[in-house]
Amino acid sequence: MVSIKKIAGDVGVSTATVSNALTGKGRVSREMVDRIRTRAEELGYRPSNAARALKTGQTGIIGLVMPDLTNPLFPKIAQMLSIAADKTQLGVLIADSRGRADEQSEALKRLLDRGVDGLIVVPQKGTTPDAVPVPIAVINTSSDPRNAVSADHIGGGALVARHIRDIGHRRVVLLGGDKVSEVQRDRIEGMTRAFGADVTAEIFWGTRGVSYAISAIRGGATAILTTSDLIALQVRSELLRTDLPVPGRVSLTGFDDMSFAPIMHPALTTVAQNVEEIATRAIDILSAKIRGQTHPHDGQTVPMRLVVRQSTSIPTEPAKRRYPT
Amino acid sequence: MVSIKKIAGDVGVSTATVSNALTGKGRVSREMVDRIRTRAEELGYRPSNAARALKTGQTGIIGLVMPDLTNPLFPKIAQMLSIAADKTQLGVLIADSRGRADEQSEALKRLLDRGVDGLIVVPQKGTTPDAVPVPIAVINTSSDPRNAVSADHIGGGALVARHIRDIGHRRVVLLGGDKVSEVQRDRIEGMTRAFGADVTAEIFWGTRGVSYAISAIRGGATAILTTSDLIALQVRSELLRTDLPVPGRVSLTGFDDMSFAPIMHPALTTVAQNVEEIATRAIDILSAKIRGQTHPHDGQTVPMRLVVRQSTSIPTEPAKRRYPT
DNA sequence: GCAGATTGGTTGATCGATCAATCAGTGGGG
DNA sequence: CCCCACTGATTGATCGATCAACCAATCTGC
Numbered sequence: 001m002v003s004i005k006k007i008a009g010d011v012g013v014s015t016a017t018v019s020n021a022l023t024g025k026g027r028v029s030r031e032m033v034d035r036i037r038t039r040a041e042e043l044g045y046r047p048s049n050a051a052r053a054l055k056t057g058q059t060g061i062i063g064l065v066m067p068d069l070t071n072p073l074f075p076k077i078a079q080m081l082s083i084a085a086d087k088t089q090l091g092v093l094i095a096d097s098r099g100r101a102d103e104q105s106e107a108l109k110r111l112l113d114r115g116v117d118g119l120i121v122v123p124q125k126g127t128t129p130d131a132v133p134v135p136i137a138v139i140n141t142s143s144d145p146r147n148a149v150s151a152d153h154i155g156g157g158a159l160v161a162r163h164i165r166d167i168g169h170r171r172v173v174l175l176g177g178d179k180v181s182e183v184q185r186d187r188i189e190g191m192t193r194a195f196g197a198d199v200t201a202e203i204f205w206g207t208r209g210v211s212y213a214i215s216a217i218r219g220g221a222t223a224i225l226t227t228s229d230l231i232a233l234q235v236r237s238e239l240l241r242t243d244l245p246v247p248g249r250v251s252l253t254g255f256d257d258m259s260f261a262p263i264m265h266p267a268l269t270t271v272a273q274n275v276e277e278i279a280t281r282a283i284d285i286l287s288a289k290i291r292g293q294t295h296p297h298d299g300q301t302v303p304m305r306l307v308v309r310q311s312t313s314i315p316t317e318p319a320k321r322r323y324p325t
Numbered sequence: 326m327v328s329i330k331k332i333a334g335d336v337g338v339s340t341a342t343v344s345n346a347l348t349g350k351g352r353v354s355r356e357m358v359d360r361i362r363t364r365a366e367e368l369g370y371r372p373s374n375a376a377r378a379l380k381t382g383q384t385g386i387i388g389l390v391m392p393d394l395t396n397p398l399f400p401k402i403a404q405m406l407s408i409a410a411d412k413t414q415l416g417v418l419i420a421d422s423r424g425r426a427d428e429q430s431e432a433l434k435r436l437l438d439r440g441v442d443g444l445i446v447v448p449q450k451g452t453t454p455d456a457v458p459v460p461i462a463v464i465n466t467s468s469d470p471r472n473a474v475s476a477d478h479i480g481g482g483a484l485v486a487r488h489i490r491d492i493g494h495r496r497v498v499l500l501g502g503d504k505v506s507e508v509q510r511d512r513i514e515g516m517t518r519a520f521g522a523d524v525t526a527e528i529f530w531g532t533r534g535v536s537y538a539i540s541a542i543r544g545g546a547t548a549i550l551t552t553s554d555l556i557a558l559q560v561r562s563e564l565l566r567t568d569l570p571v572p573g574r575v576s577l578t579g580f581d582d583m584s585f586a587p588i589m590h591p592a593l594t595t596v597a598q599n600v601e602e603i604a605t606r607a608i609d610i611l612s613a614k615i616r617g618q619t620h621p622h623d624g625q626t627v628p629m630r631l632v633v634r635q636s637t638s639i640p641t642e643p644a645k646r647r648y649p650t
Numbered sequence: 651g652c653a654g655a656t657t658g659g660t661t662g663a664t665c666g667a668t669c670a671a672t673c674a675g676t677g678g679g680g
Numbered sequence: 681c682c683c684c685a686c687t688g689a690t691t692g693a694t695c696g697a698t699c700a701a702c703c704a705a706t707c708t709g710c
Contacts, residue, residue, distance in 0.1 A: 003696055014660050019698060026699085027658055049440050050384065051696030053375035054665045061418070061439070068404070075400045079393070079421045086420070091439050093386070093416050096404045114386070114416050115374050230584065237590030259555065260585050265562030328666055339690050344668060351669085352688055376666030379695045 002043045011039050022047070053115065061091040062286060063111030067124045068099045074122065077139070080279030081120065088287055090117075101127045108132060118286045125181035135289035137282050141183045142301050149281040149297065151273040153183050156304030157190020160253045160271055163306055164223050165199050168314045169251065172223040173213045174203045177231050184227040187255060191225055210238055217250055222315035229254035229261050229270055232311075236264065247313040257307055266310035277302045327368045336364050347372070378440065386416040387611060388436030392449045393424045399447065402464070405604030406445065413612055415442075426452045433457060443611045450506035460614035462607050466508045467626050474606040474622065476598040478508050481629030482515020485578045485596055488631055489548050490524050493639045494576065497548040498538045499528045502556050509552040512580060516550055535563055542575055547640035554579035554586050554595055557636075561589065572638035582632055591635035602627045 004022075008015040013032070020026030021036040028036075053059040064081060066074050078094065085092045093116060095107035104124050111119060118135040128146065129138065137148040144150075164172060174191055176184045188203060195201055202221065204212045213224050213235060226232045232254035239246055246252050246266055254261060257272035281297050288295035329347075333340045338357070345351030346361040353361075378384045389406060391399050403419070410417045418441060420432035429449050436444060443460040453471065454463065462473040469475075489497060499516055501509045513528060520526055527546065529537045538549050538560060551557045557579030564571055571577050571591055579586060582597035606622050613620035 001696090004698095005696075015697075016661080016699080017659060019696095020659090023698085027656095029658060032658080046438055048379065048696050049438070050375050050378035051665090052698080054373070054379050054667090054696080055698045057665080059375065064419075075403075078400075078403070078419065079423075082419050082421045083423070086435055091418050091435075094389075094403065094407050094419050095411070096407045098404075098408070110411055110416075113371055113374070230588070233585050234588040237588055237592075240590040260558050263555070263559040263562055265565040267562075326666090329668095330666075340667075341669080341691080342689055344666095345689085348668085352686095354688060357688080373666050376695090377668080379666080379697090380668045382695080 001048070002045050003048070004045075007036060007039050007043060007045060010043075011036055058117050058290075059091075059115045060089060061093050061114070061116050062283075063093050063095060063108075063114070063116040063119045065095050065097055065104060065107050065111065065119060065121045065129070067097050067104070067122060076275045077122065077279055080276045081283065084276075084280045084283040088283060090283070090287070097124055099124070105130050118290045120282050120286060125178060125183070135286060137286040137289070139278065139282055141186045143182055143186050147299060147301075148285050149278055149299075150183075150301055151278060151304050152301035153186040153304070154190035154193070155301070156255070156271040156273075156306075157187040157192075158194035159190075159304060159306040160225055160255075160269070161191040161194035161199070163269070163308065164225060164251065164253070164312065165195060167251075167312065169199065169223045170315075171200045171221045172202075172225060173216045173221050174201050175209050175213050175224055175226045175231055175235065176203065176205045177226075177228050179205045187227045210235055214238055214242060214244070217244060222249075223251035223253070223312070225253045227255050229256050229258040229268060232268055232270070233260065233264060236268075236311075247311050248316060251312040251315070253312060261307075262309065264311075269309045269312040270307050272305045272307050274302050274305065326373070327370050328373070329370075332361060332365050332368060332370060335368075336361055383442050383615075384416075384440045385414060386418050386439070386441050387608075388418045388420060388433075388439070388441040388444045390420050390422055390429060390432050390436065390444065390446045390454070392422050392429070392447060401600045402447065402604055405601045406608065409601075409605045409608040413608060415608070415612070422449055424449070430455050443615045445607050445611060450503060450508070460611060462611040462614070464603065464607055466511045468507055468511050468514075473610050473624060474603055475508075475626055476603060476629050477626035478511040478629070479515035479518070480626070481580070481596040481598075481631075482512040482517075483519035484515075484629060484631040485550055485580075485594070486516040486519035486524075488594070488633065489550060489576065489578070489637065490520060492576075492637065494524065494548045495640075496525045496546045497527075497550060498541045498546050499526050500534050500538050500549055500551045500556055500560065501528070501530045502551075502553050504530045512552045535560055539563055539567060539569070542569060547574075548576035548578070548637070550578045552580050554581050554583040554593060557593055557595070558585065558589065561593075561636075572636050573641060576637040576640070578637060586632075587634065589636075594634045594637040595632050597630045597632050599627050599630065 004015045004018045008018045017028055018036050021028045021033045082092045093111060093114060095111050097104035097107045101124050108130055119132060120137050121129045122139045123129050138146045139150050140147045141150050141153045174188050176188050178184060192201055202216050224235055232252055235252060239250055244250050254268045254270040257270045261268040261270050285295040285298050329340050329343045333343045342353055343361050346353045346358045407417045418436060418439060420436050422429035422432045426449050433455055444457060445462050446454045447464045448454055463471045464475050465472045466475050466478045499513050501513050503509060517526055527541050549560055551560060557577055560577060564575055569575050579593045579595040582595045586593040586595050610620040610623050
């Protein structure tokens with residue numbers, strides 16, 4: 001391992017001068033900087049993060065805590081985060097909270113012990129991360145008061161809802177996965193708000209919601225709006241089993257534009273998050289906090305994007321005709 | 326931040342004694358150890374990783390390089406790896422290689438600069454990771470000579486193949502995603518080997534393979550065995566479009582038991598990896614290498630598990646009857 | 651021509667933990 | 681009674697980079 005000392009010896013200056021030349025902090029002459037830089041290059045010098053961290057108290061590493069790395073959306077966050085992070089020379093240390101609130105706390109502790117400079121937390125649904133002694137950026141949804149950045153789930157809900165209303169549906173079913181999740185509640189909230197009085201919407205939650213939704217369709221509803229592509233796929237399977245054609249008889253929508261959404265049959269109409277933007281902002285906001293500054297985007301949401309595919313169409317048997325109000 | 330010095334002062338001993346007491350290395354009396362331990366506890370002492378790393382040259386952090394965090398299988402690896410890692414007090418630093426070979430090298434460099442003690446690499450398909458100055462554990466497939474641990478993809482291929490043969494299929498299609506991938510080649514290899522002369526199998530690769538596969542079905546084949554659930558889902562959509570019932574007319578199988586496999590209609594017969602076991606072994610093997618030892622399981626594969634669901638059944642129109650050989 | 655500012659650079663301490671070398675006691679063996 | 685072995689604990693150096701303080705030389709302004 002070649003250290004600053006070796007370079008100093010070679011060039012014939014003190015280690016402090018080398019440090020200054022390399023980091024560009026103190027006062028060093030142009031030519032001296034060049035000599036040191038080239039020598040460092042020749043030797044293939046790599047600064048020791050450990051030494052720097054010890055002296056400065058900053059490790060250049062941030063921690064990422066996610067509720068469950070298994071959720072098909074999180075990989076993308078992790079990926080984008082890791083890409084955004086190494087643009088700013090940060091390392092990303094991961095921790096999985098295994099879907100449990102207590103593990104989330106444990107994960108936070110482990111990361112703090114490693115000396116991370118800050119944390120990015122996608123909270124366990126229905127929980128609030130513990131207070132921590134380092135800056136933290138929460139990715140959740142706008143209704144979370146601690147939210148630093150997230151997709152505009154309410155707006156996303158409104159997007160699909162308006163699409164469904166505009167193509168003529170008047171009686172629909174909203175299907176959520178877990179009522180504890182703020183994200184899913186916000187999506188549903190966005191839908192109902194956008195519908196207003198124009199559209200009649202029944203809301204169901206959880207696994208058993210799927211069969212209720214099917215009953216509602218039999219009762220005359222013409223569309224099922226879910227809060228997740230995974231739920232949409234499940235509904236699709238059930239509709240296949242009960243011989244209700246999509247989108248012929250039932251229009252179906254998901255959320256998050258997961259990997260399988262475009263290759264389902266019919267391809268699923270869904271709402272996509274701009275994960276890249278969210279990840280970039282999360283890093284920016286956290287970096288700003290670490291530097292003791294505040295970021296202009298802190299607390300703001302990123303718009304979602306409606307992806308219309310083949311699973312939605314105009315209702316062939318609008319509810320009103322069969323069951324006039 | 327409470328350091329070893331503070332404890333030493335409080336208890337009235339030297340820092341070295343505290344260090345010895347806490348790590349249990351030097352010679353310290355029982356009671357002194359107790360006094361130091363309790364005082365450390367009271368103060369909420371947390372050792373500084375930076376200082377330790379500087380002195381010992383070990384950071385206790387390993388790097389994880391994955392080809393593309395977006396692939397639905399990798400999250401699970403990451404999760405299990407992170408869980409397995411913190412059992413052994415290791416941190417996991419992630420890096421994404423964005424599906425490109427040159428980025429894979431960059432990712433390796435970045436992690437090395439951070440001073441990781443070792444690396445776990447899931448190689449970009451068709452590539453071999455650069456030589457690195459730290460221990461490395463490659464997760465790929467048995468036909469990769471540098472493979473440290475992986476699922477038995479060949480055996481997995483054999484599992485589905487035998488299942489398909491045993492329920493009576495005699496003419497089938499094998500559908501791979503990317504021929505460059507050793508993993509996928511091994512899966513196909515396992516299938517053909519297991520079929521031997523009993524079953525006639527046509528092999529197709531890539532995106533255009535899907536339509537070839539459909540043609541082959543029209544030509545009398547009764548099953549499509551894919552190398553990925555994602556491909557299977559795509560095929561399923563195409564079969565829906567062309568009105569070929571599953572499993573009535575076509576039996577369909579995937580690979581990896583992804584999140585959507587059980588909720589498709591019909592639920593997909595697939596082959597699951599024991600990701601937990603793989604992750605645990607990867608960590609164990611790497612830890613052993615870091616300690617300069619060799620691990621008994623190094624280079625061995627982990628068996629796969631056949632998950633029979635509703636997408637496979639006995640052929641209703643065996644190829645031989647319609648097209649006798 | 652001289653105080654004061656500016657430039658280029660050095661010294662030495664420091665961050666927190668580890669470890670080899672050393673030292674003060676205390677028994678035991680001969 | 682003296683030397684040796686052993687236990688328990690201390691000293692001091694060290695890892696590599698950073699930073700405040702200091703110093704020497706040159707430049708500026710009046």
